[in-house]
Amino acid sequence: MSQSDELAKVKERIRLLTERTVSNGCTEAEALQAAEMVGRLLDRYALSMSEIEVRQSVCVQRSVPLMGRQRRPIDACVPAVARFCDCKVWLAREGEQAEYVFFGFEEDVSLAIYLLAVVERGMRHELEAFRALRPQLRGPDLRVASRRHQQGMAVRVGERLEAMHRERGRQRHREAPAGAALMVVKQATVEEAFRETRIRLTRTRPSAVRLDAAYRQGYDAGGRINLNRPLRGQERERLP
Template sequence: MDQQTELAKVKARIRALAARTVERGCSEAEAMAAAAKVGELLEIYGLSMSEVELREEACIQRTLVFDDPRRQAMGWLFPALLRFTECRGWTVGRADYVIFGLEPDVQMAEYLMQVIATALSYEEVRFRNSADYLRSRAAPQSVLRSFRIGFADRIAARLEELGTHRRATEQAAQEEAVRNGSAGTALVLIKQRKIEDGFKALGVRLRTVTRSAVVRDKGAYGRGREAGGRVGLDRPVGAGPAAGRLPRK
């Protein structure tokens, strides 16, 4: 089996596993097991990507819908996730999150969004049953919004931390390649051009929307940040020497 055929089969399996969600009839345990396997396969695929494969890689678009109270937190951390996965993205209405980029990056973004959303549901149930929530004098919805904002803030910070580390590592690798007489920035430039050209072909016009959030319960916000630090995103995300782990802080 040649490399292209093998990679095509890997991507087909990733798509099949990614479709195994609770919304589509799987149990939560089955969905999480599938998500974990998706992560493993994405790591394998990333490690095998070469310049030729990048030139041939297509841009794709995915829409994730969070038509429930989680959408506030997902919207708050969405820009950081896009920067981390090197994708373009936008929202349609209040619940639709659109991700655009090279297929492995979009799949990584989709994987992370699902893992984070599942973790938020779990952590919110824990918080609702905690003494901090039960003794709060603020309105329940205000307490939960503060919790979600804290959760999203911590996840976004973790993504930014890892993204900063990866970019610094990539920059060092590129500088080393230049010193050795190699085209260290070739892959980066090819990737950027492919995404920009693909996005222009969509004909989508974006506008920036500024969002603000009011934290009415600082205690709930703090519990949300703690919950965001517990999310089990331990496996390496990314490829090559720049790969790292989301820090638990």
């Protein structure tokens, strides 16, 4: 089998695996197992490509629609999701609609969207547990505590992804120096493709966070979310 045929086969397997989500009928365990397999395949895919093939790869742009225009607690970890998957991301708004937009190689963008869904499910599960243990909270008090709990989770998840990304880079340098050099070419290719879109991004101020008990409990819960990838014309706002 030629290298191009092998890469095509790997890409197709990645596409099929990223469709294995809970919303598509898989169990949580099956979805997480699929995420782990995607991670292995992406590393194999990246290290199998030559510099010429990387430079010839086409970048894609895919959106994740949001409800309304309001910022969400999970925003705090979305940039880390993108960096972990070697993508760029921004928040786009048009009218009353908002969306996250991921940009990069097709396989990396697919994994970023998939990983974001895994994080969202984990945060939702932990929030339900948090609320169940505090039946005394009602109305505004419940909404405020829930938001701070989610903010703490998002910050912790972001920290974990950043640490995993750094460790994966160190591991690549130790085990596959040629692959590590290829990743630099890949990043430069994504940056060049993004410049060609002529999209201009603006930074937004991070949301103020009160480090109360709900936040700290959410931060601890963020350490329990399973991030199961192995270590091997609109107004556009760049997420910090």
